[in-house]
Amino acid sequence: MQWNSASEFFAMGGYALYVWGSFGATALVMLVESLLIRSQRRHILRNLRSELESKSN
Template identity: 60%
Template sequence: MQWLSVEDFFHMGGYAFYVWGSFGITALVVVAEIWQLRAKRREILRNLLNETDSQHD
């Protein structure tokens, strides 16, 4: 597909809402997944640290 201008590129042949909406939703889901994984990792590390501390007491 060829575009004659930047405006044509962003308009996406009349499908801009669908195309850019899809990119936006995908980016949102990826960011949410990364945030959730980081939160889960912190929780697991905190639990492991608490277990280790309680075993040494």
């Protein structure tokens, strides 16, 4: 596909809502997934530290 202007590119041949919506949904899911993984990692490390401290006492 060839576009003659930036507005034609962003219109995506009439499929802009689907194309950009898909990109947006994918970016949102990837962001949420990385935040959830970070949160789970912190939780696991916190639990491991508390277990280690309780075993050393």
